[in-house]
Amino acid sequence: MFLGVFLGILLSLVILFRTSKNTAFRIYGWSLLLQSIIAIDVFLCYTGLLKYVPHVNDSTEPLVLLLGPSIYLFIYALLERNSITFKKHWIHVLPSTVYFLSQIAYYTQPVSVKINAYLGAYFSEIQRIPVPDNTNYSYLWIKDEFRWLVLSSFIIYIILSIRLIVKHFYASKTKNANSIKVNKYDFSRNTIIGFLATFILVFLVFLNFEDDAGDHYIFIFLTSLILITTFVLLSESRFFENSWIADKYETSKIKNDQSSIKEIKAYIKDEAYYLLPTASLKDLAKNLGSNSNYISQIINVNTNLNFNDFINQYRIEESKKRLLDKNYNHLTIEAIGNSVGFKSKATFYNAFKKHVEMSPKAFVKFQKSVS
Structure with missing residues (x-):
């Protein structure tokens, strides 16, 4: 899991710094960063290190509801060749925002409530610590259904993503396709396969484990996907091409470099x-x-x-x-x-x-x- 967090953050930052605004791979970079941040939360919980920062327990839940939209918007931008802007696609952020607002009562709770929430999810046999008598638990009505909200989000965005793939996959080859090692249709299809496999794993984990007891399986699998993605992107790098060492224009005597x-x-x-x-x-x-x-x-x-x-x-x-x-x-x-x-x-x-x-x-x- 730690390897996934490290590589995920590194890879996402490289993508975000190297790509232009509103492009498909910038959305993919944000998606990887979201996964990595969520994985940090899970990593802290499973290692017990959360005891040093108990106030952040469950703080990444709204971000989980952005995973489905982020993968779909990446595929949409890649295949439709349209830019992604908040003005045009704000609806995809709405569920996460609404959930965040519904949990403000939890975020403002004393640390004792958050420690008890952590103990209940991972160490149910340990006695809970006292909490103030006037503790407000109104946020639980939606928090208790959070896992099903995540599943619903995954289902919706898998269907939307598959529709895009089906629409574009049988189109003729893109220009310069012969010079592309992994074309965008293959990359999109493989992303969908990874997304679908993640959904199936999430569904099985939710059915077989109480609370967050099986989350490590999900994020170990996501670590594997990040490793594969890192390998694919590195293998596509111009660094490994002969032209990187001896470009066909390398011997040019033109010295005018004012135009970029x-x-x-x-x-x-x-x-x-x-x-x-x-x-x-x-x-x-x-x-x-x-x-x-x-x-x-x-x-x-x-x-x-x-x-x-x-x-x-x-x-x-x-x-x-x-x-x-x-x-x-x-x-x-x-x-x-x-x-x-x-x-x-x-x-x-x-x-x-x-x-x-x-x-x-x-x-x-x-x-x-x-x-």
Whole structure:
């Protein structure tokens, strides 16, 4: 369990520091951190070390209700390519928040009440210590049903996650799939399998153990999942690729390093450069005061895309918005393609299928069917 806590916190911090805001793997990082914090609580209980910090007993319960949502939102962000924000997805945090508010009476109780709660869960044969006569136990009405709340949450989010997997798993291979060791569909599927196995284990533990007596089995299993995840992410690391030692651009004599991938992306987005039909590598380099060779290298090394694919991904994202925007209903699909910078219908359709894995018409039809 301690190994799981250590690796879980380490891995989650690496992910959180290395990923951008609102991305799928940032959500996964938060999920790992939640699991690790909850595991600390269980670790303290099973080792008896909680006697040194009894006031934190059961303090992580609201976080348990975030485990299901965090895994689902990771899969949703990964497969739907949509960012996760509190404004759009606050409903998933609501059960945890409501439970937290219902337990404020417990959190403000004297330490003696919390010690008794710990003894009742792990050492039922030990005599309880005295508590104040006016102790308020109103929080127990929902606390006693907490395990079933967790099971209900797991069931709901497993169903939602499986729906997403089924929806996307049989889609055609993603772009650059041949260069990806573990593609996102496999990773999502394996996450679901791990999630489902955890649910089955939680269900069996709840049926066979009173209170928290079987929680160590759950978190030893989660430790195994964290070890596997650590192995997968390390095996995907660029550190082990030959290009990390001798990059194909390593011998380049270009010394102009004023333009970074962040600056390139910022310029393309802020200036809506991708909407220009005349957008080209040479013109972009000129606007950035750099060398087209260097800009090409920066884009390729950081995104594994050539310039055309790089600029087209911006155009496709904008076209997806316009295809669903009522303000553009007067335009044909071809006209929308032209409006985002594509010079011909064929170029637009080919790029759209490459990035979205379906035609523009099929995309519109699909979005209407799910809305």
